[in-house]
Amino acid sequence: MTTMTPDAGTQDEAAHEARFNATVAADERIEPRDWMPDAYRASLVRQIAQHAHSEIIGMQPEANWITRAPSLRRKAILIAKVQDEAGHGLYLYSAAETLGTGRDELLDRLHTGRQRYSSIFNYPTLTWADVGAVGWLVDGAAITNQVPLCRCSYGPYARAMVRICKEESFHQRQGYELLLALSQGTEAQHAMAQDAVNRWWWPSLMMFGPPDDESGHSTQSMAWRIKRHSNDELRQRFVDICVPQAKSLGLTLPDPDLSWDEEREHHTFGPIDWEEFREVLRGNGPCNEQRISQRRTAHEEGAWVREAAAEYAAKQVQQQRHTREEDIA
Amino acid sequence: MSTTDWPLWEVFVRSRRGLSHTHAGSLHAPDAAMALRNARDLYTRRSEGISIWVVPSTEITASSPDEKDSFFDPAADKPYRHPTFYEIPEGVRHL
Numbered sequence: 001m002t003t004m005t006p007d008a009g010t011q012d013e014a015a016h017e018a019r020f021n022a023t024v025a026a027d028e029r030i031e032p033r034d035w036m037p038d039a040y041r042a043s044l045v046r047q048i049a050q051h052a053h054s055e056i057i058g059m060q061p062e063a064n065w066i067t068r069a070p071s072l073r074r075k076a077i078l079i080a081k082v083q084d085e086a087g088h089g090l091y092l093y094s095a096a097e098t099l100g101t102g103r104d105e106l107l108d109r110l111h112t113g114r115q116r117y118s119s120i121f122n123y124p125t126l127t128w129a130d131v132g133a134v135g136w137l138v139d140g141a142a143i144t145n146q147v148p149l150c151r152c153s154y155g156p157y158a159r160a161m162v163r164i165c166k167e168e169s170f171h172q173r174q175g176y177e178l179l180l181a182l183s184q185g186t187e188a189q190h191a192m193a194q195d196a197v198n199r200w201w202w203p204s205l206m207m208f209g210p211p212d213d214e215s216g217h218s219t220q221s222m223a224w225r226i227k228r229h230s231n232d233e234l235r236q237r238f239v240d241i242c243v244p245q246a247k248s249l250g251l252t253l254p255d256p257d258l259s260w261d262e263e264r265e266h267h268t269f270g271p272i273d274w275e276e277f278r279e280v281l282r283g284n285g286p287c288n289e290q291r292i293s294q295r296r297t298a299h300e301e302g303a304w305v306r307e308a309a310a311e312y313a314a315k316q317v318q319q320q321r322h323t324r325e326e327d328i329a
Numbered sequence: 330m331s332t333t334d335w336p337l338w339e340v341f342v343r344s345r346r347g348l349s350h351t352h353a354g355s356l357h358a359p360d361a362a363m364a365l366r367n368a369r370d371l372y373t374r375r376s377e378g379i380s381i382w383v384v385p386s387t388e389i390t391a392s393s394p395d396e397k398d399s400f401f402d403p404a405a406d407k408p409y410r411h412p413t414f415y416e417i418p419e420g421v422r423h424l
Contacts, residue, residue: 094355
């Protein structure tokens with residue numbers, strides 16, 4: 001039965017929602033214990049989890065080259081970078097946990113294919129130059145995406161992003177430096193750098209997600225100020241940044257349609273193969289299966305470490321209690 | 330056993346002498362010693378700290394966001410607690 005006067009619960013709800021909307025509209029941050037709409041919470045958990053998963057899956061294509069880095073300097077840099085990615089995953093799982101969904105649950109969703117990670121990590125790193133291309137283009141695209149997230153309406157996510165963006169800057173620069181060294185090296189090294197850029201360019205553009213008119217979550221995310229710019233806007237920004245950087249590298253970008261549009265004051269670029277993007281999302285990218293099975297194996301094979309640590313902690317507590325009882329006796 | 334059994338810890342980092350510890354984030358660890366080590370690896374990879382505190386999250390008592398208006402109200406109508414409340418004639422110095 002419907003009544004004309006809303007009951008107290010509904011009125012409370014309305015007051016909460018009004019306060020939430022006012023906070024977001026005033027560009028203030030929502031904090032974990034504040035009331036928030038269920039859909040806002042769910043949307044954040046989905047986005048933060050996907051982001052966290054991308055960080056830890058992203059460790060794989062790069063860790064692939066640690067043992068084969070061409071110098072101790074490059075090896076130390078790569079280890080530090082891969083360790084950073086693990087750290088970024090942890091910051092983000094912590095941020096998701098403030099919304100009530102723990103890390104174990106999220107990892108379980110990843111391992112059982114119920115949640116995704118960025119499609120970019122389903123491409124293989126075939127040569128050493130790929131480490132450079134990943135740093136320059138993949139981390140570069142990630143930074144373009146992430147800088148606006150530092151002002152996201154949810155406090156813990158925004159704070160995690162501030163830390164991550166600070167650290168990503170080194171990731172991108174080491175990649176650029178690596179590619180520059182190859183580009184200015186022997187003919188074969190130059191060709192290797194160009195080949196890596198050719199393969200990573202288009203997938204990097206896909207990292208910004210589907211075009212605005214096909215992006216399902218965007219409008220609501222922008223209204224909630226989780227997201228600040230549209231996919232196409234960020235993609236354009238990235239292309240504009242990369243074109244002169246490629247020139248300084250002495251490398252080309254694999255797009256015959258790339259040109260400067262005097263009127264728009266932006267670069268025009270060729271059509272993106274969205275069918276490839278959808279195929280990779282469907283699980284048919286070159287490395288989808290390998291990435292998830294490696295993640296599962298790492299998790300399962302690490303179980304004994306987690307168990308041993310928990311067991312040790314439990315015994316320490318027991319021993320302390322025992323000593324205390326003896327002291328009293 | 331899974332990491333669900335590992336309690337959550339809040340991490341506070343002192344970035345340099347003379348500053349207080351500031352909340353950096355949280356992490357899971359089986360005990361306090363491991364929490365400290367994990368915190369070092371997670372929050373001070375670039376020399377961001379010279380001292381770390383870890384506190385079990387369950388040990389923190391927080392004010393409720395629902396009553397934040399009434400809880401902090403008492404301070405709201407006492408502008409005379411601020412030096413700018415007082416009018417001092419021009420030219421009076423060191424005040």
